[in-house]
Amino acid sequence: MIPTLPRPAWLRLGTALYVGAFLVFLFLPLVTVAVFAFNNAPYPAPPWHGFTLDWFLGNEASGRVGLFHDSDLLASVWTSTVVACWVTALAVGIGTANAFLMERARFPGKGALSLLMLTPLVIPGVILGISILAFASRIADFLSESFGLEADFLRPGLPLVVLGQFSFIAAIATLTISARLKRFDRTLEEAALNLGASRAAVLWTITLPYLRPALIGSAAIAFLMSFENFNTTLMLVGSDAPLTIMMYGRMREGATPVLNAVSLFLMLASAAIALTLVRRGRSARSD
Amino acid sequence: MSATASASSAPADLEARAVSKRFGAHLAVDNLSFAVARGSFFSILGPSGCGKTTLLRMIAGFIQPDGGSIAIGGRDMAGVGPNRRPVNMVFQQLALFPMMSVSENVAFGLARRGMARAERVRKAEAMLERVGLAGAGGKRTDELSGGQRQRVAIARSMVLEPTLLLLDEPLGALDLKLREHMKLELKQLQASFGTTFVYITHDQSEALVLSDHVGVMNHGHFEQLGTPQQLYYAPATPFVAGFVGNNNRVAGKALALEGALVQVGTAAGWSVRARAHGTIAVGSAVEAFIRPESAMLGRSAADFPPGQLAYTGEVLSLLFDGANSVVLLRELQSGQELRIALPQTGAYADLKVGDRIHFGFDPERAICFPAAAAHA
């Protein structure tokens, strides 16, 4: 019940306990991962053998390969970063174009198109992955058989991973940017035109600065979603594994705490991005 | 000030004794006592932040008082939850349930009492008919007009036959025209139900038109409790004089006492006579209040009865509002500004800005308070 209605003591206590238990449930896995990054043992499991930085700094000579000397892991982090940058740039670009298209333009079939733009969000990632895989392979086969062209970028590999992730992250960017453009007061543009600005100047000095928070926000979300994506990536990946795929492979085999070390970095990076976004969001709302 | 509305000999349906509520350092309701007679329409009138909503919510049971007691229908309400009190409330934004039809809204409380469906449908229909909404039971709440929504909110509470109906500024959300209409309707509904209504508002006109008794609330206590006529003609404090109806406030010193009258002089040298309220010493600071309609206008000084002071003023502006038209004057010698009602005869319809005119007051209809009493 709400605070203005009488709440019995057991209910208040129960609520407090529930919230506490919930927070433990939320953070327990994360804390566990972080703690075992520093355990002086070859496997991330109890008991506690003392504190070590081996899983960050160790090299082949010490018998324990730490994060900074694990070239496979570092390569996969780099692969993920490159993929995420591509996806972010493509998604924010098309998201902005789509926002203007849906909020400003009028054309037949607009309703159907706006519905179609949401569909990538309700298609399971695995299916997005296999459909793009199959379609790309068909085109590649066709090019190869008909023209003798070898279109390697249409075979499983990073270009396909980028396209696969982009296919649904673009929908998210479109939603985010459209939502902000919808709230834009168009009289501001009219005022700028009235004061003698050209259409390009209005876009550059009025509209895009207004969209800035949504552009930054959707870029951050796109980057994170790409970096963390697993389902679609799994179906499209070739020989260069992004980080999530690399981690998945090692987790099935039972890996050393080096995975905890890289996870800790991921957590810190995600938390930093999340907190910046939340803070920005709050100050943008109070404007 | 604590008081008891006891003009009627009927038993009290609501009785508050020394009720207090504090939010942190802020004393929202300060040792308040009053009683409301059965079947009467009682209003709590005050500016926003005066504590009237807190008081109403304590009566409803949504807030527990820090001290004192509240009795409803002769029964002490300490420890009785809001859903067990013989009290129902009409909320500020009405709080009609949008997920239910009009009829389901009205029958909601009956269903909670476990009444059979057929019976409660019948009762809800009868109640809707009583408030003039026969046949509207199947509608959605957002299909109704503002006035109809208001009636549904009242019907929803009245169908439970409460001892007391609390109304939390229910007219606040309506536009002016509808508000005037709903005032009338509310009064008629209260008369036909005969239930005790406790109504809170910041609109003095609503309080005056609707109520049998009004408590004027300020800083957590009642400045005055009385009939609308008492509040208007015999305000007990400067706050009431200033808050209820329009008034010209004149601050100055008591120059002389003439029986029940005080001669008040302003710093700028204007002087006026007014009836003294309370004890006033010569030389002390005072505040006098003069109602715009208690002043008289005249084309010449000879128009005024002998013995009455007459002044000459210059017309600053004319505020034409039909029967409520007013002229804003500046007294020539002192520069004192005053609002004076224009007589409805149209005798001064030719008045223009810049004209000179004579005016005067009946001292018996002006009232003077000691200035220190402002926060008694």
Place this chain on the structure above:
Amino acid sequence: MPELARAAWSRRLLLALLLAPALLWLSLLIVLPHLDLALLSFRERIAPRQFVPSLAQYRTFFTEPLYWHVFLRTALMSAGATALTLLVAFPIAWTIAKLARGRMSALLFVVCLIPFWVSETVRTLGWMILLRESGVLPQLLVHLGITAQPVELLYHDATILVGLVYTSLLFMVVPLVGSLESLDNALIEAAYDLGAKGGAILREIVIPHAAPGITAGCIVVFMLTLGNYLTPTLLGGKNSLWFTEQIYNQFITRFNWEQGAAFGFLLLALSTAMVWFGLKASGQRFSDVMRRT
């Protein structure tokens, strides 16, 4: 009127420029690949590089018990995980929206969201370290004297459910908080004032009001759970028997794309049916639900 004609022409050019990326994206990455997948699922290989149209792939699904068992199991467990997520998330959403005030409420909300900014892989790693036989919780149970030997807490259906609920919480809490915040407290007070108790208020006022949020949350959670791969395979191990795993096996391991495409379409059909059904049941529009989440 050359001026007017030029303006109209440039407007049309601008529209084309804006429309082109959207159409390329949706046709090349969404519509055509799915049409291709459909074609793929309706053919059968009779000899190397020789295909005929056929329903064989779908026939296999219905005749091979393992396949439709796994399909049914995935659907039921997803439904169960959705219901559990709703139960777990509702009190938290209520606390955030109605009980906590001002900064406290905002803080609690942010704290609830933070774990979901971290990769699902990392969170699953945490659960594995906690739950496996040599992990934290089994050791703790032995230490506390509750079990004599460390027990394997991974690879059970319950473990999969816990993992799925954990992963899905965010997608339930956010729409719930949104819909509960918009519920005017005066409605609850009014219902209470008219004699309703907790249960009646929940049933008559809160749930009807929050229905759009509840539906939105359930649709999204069900969909994501159904399509999840990582959590069931890692927490369920060989016993996971999750349908996405079957798709992966057909497509990647066995290279039987025709069969994998048919499986993909069946999963897509189930997912779409549930979304459609949820929208019908709550009388909502698809676009509104998606904007809510």
